[in-house]
Amino acid sequence: MALQDEIVIKKKDISTDGYPMSIGELINLYKDDELDIHPEFQRFFRWTPTQRTKLIESILLGIPIPSIFVSQRKDGVWDVVDGLQRLSTIFEFIGILKDENKEALPASRLVKTDYLPSLDGKVWEDDADPENSLDSAMRIAFKREKIDVKIVKKESDDSIKFELFQRLNTLGSKLSDQEVRNCLLVMLDKTFYEWLKSLADDEHFLNTISITDRLVREKYNMELALRFIILSIIDPNEVKSVTxxxxxxxxxxxxIAGNPQFNRGEMETKFRQTFLLLDNVFADSTFQKYSDVKGRFEGKFLVAAxxxxxxxxxxxxxxxxxIDYNDDVKESLISKVKEIWADGSFQARYGSGVNVTSRVPTLLPLGENILRP
Incomplete structure (x- = not known):
């Protein structure tokens, strides 16, 4: 198919609109629950007080701020696809931001900036502290400032919202891949996100992967839990053609999240039983390299393992x-894991420089065959 034909076909899947809206209009949409900024995302996105103040400063000075991207749901509500932190900052400053439980959060206070040092300590409105509040004229002018809103209309293909979110939040973003995925999951199916998080927080799973605190903050434990699920149900040869x-x-x-046939209970049982056994036998050395010379597991977590x-x-x-768990079972499992490390195919593919397209199709069947009791 020619490129132009592909463009024409795909453009039919996307219906968009866009126009500037006043901050006051956006405030009313949020108050009326017609604008969903997904407060769950606050755990992934968090600006510093200085970053938040600079946004408010820009609005007060009339400096244009980037467009907000929203996706119109079937019920007409706008899902914020990009612009969460900007809108959260505005709503928090005004004092209307709500948390995941629909509870109002305290209004924020600004800090001084190079341009407007007098912003230090300022709030939107406080009858008990009028000196540190914006005056009526400032508040009116603030609400009249406009923000460009780009809208993916409900007629668009369902996948467009997720594709847009992923593109906007990976290009130049500080979020990890899994943090972006988590945001997608919250929009797609919050119960699936919560279920995946419960697996990733399993104490036996965390003991076995033994990753750094930084990687946990970046949700790498959730990525590994997700990999376990996906790699447990696909044909490993699918990965061969992945770019x-x-x-x-x-x-x-x-x-998987959108598949009603996927059995979460069955997968959860498999997940928890697997890592309980691994933790009992290997603890935090489960996925470390085995040194035949030293006769022990050592080093950092290895994804190939x-x-x-x-x-x-x-x-x-x-x-x-x-099988009833006993010392013989433990020694048998240890012996089989050592056999994996001694295997020539594994030895050739466990290093960090090995392409995943050749590693996964080889290591998954290898592990499955060797680890039969």
């Missing part, structure tokens, strides 16, 4: 738990 593995994980996540061992054991977990 962007992160995008592959995201697309599979969206498919996770793929071979966690997925391989997960596919055989029912057979393992059918």
């Amino acid at each position: 962007d593995f992160s995008e592959f994980i995201t697309n599979k996540m969206v498919d 996770f793929e071979a061992i966690a997925i391989g054991l997960g596919k055989n977990i029912q057979q393992w738990i059918a």
Whole structure:
């Protein structure tokens, strides 16, 4: 198919609109629950007091701020796809921002800036402290300032909202891939997000992966839990043709979250049983490199070991738990994991420079075969 034909076809899937709206209009939409800024996202996005103040300063000075992108839901409500922090900052300053439980949050106070040092300590309106409040004229002018709003209309293909969010929040963004995915999940199905988070916070799972606090803050534990789910149910050969593995994980996540046939309970049982057994046998050395010379596991977490061992054991977990746990079972599992590390195919593919398209199709079947009890 020619490029022009592809463009014409895809453009038919996207229906958009856009126009400037006053801050006052956006405030009213938010108050009437017609604008959803997803307060759950606050755990992923968080500006400093200085960043928040500079946005308010820009509005007071009439400096244009970037467009807000929204997606119109079937019920007419606008989902904020990009602009969460800008709108949250405005609503928090005015004193109408609500948390996940619909409880009003305290209004924010500004800090001084180079341009307007007198902003220090200022609030929107406080009858008990009029000296530190914006006066009536300032508040009126503030609400009359306009922000350009780009709208993905409800007639658009359902996937457009998620594609737009992903593009806007990965290009030049400080969010990790999984933090972006988490935001997508909250929009797509909040219950799936909460379920995935409960798996990623499982104490036995966290003990076995033993990743740094920084990686936990960036939600890498949730990415690993998601990888376990996806790699447990796909044909490993699917990965051979993948050009962007992160995008592959995201697309599979969206498919699974929207699939009513996916059995969360069955997957959760497999997940928790797998990591309980691994924690009991290996603890925090589960996915470390095994040194035959030193006779021990050592070093940092290795994703190739996770793929071979966690997925391989997960596919055989029912057979393992059918055996009464004892020292013989423990030694058998340790021996099989050592066998994985000694395997030539694994040795050739566990390093960081190995392409995922060749690693996953080889290591998943390898782990599954060796880890049969």
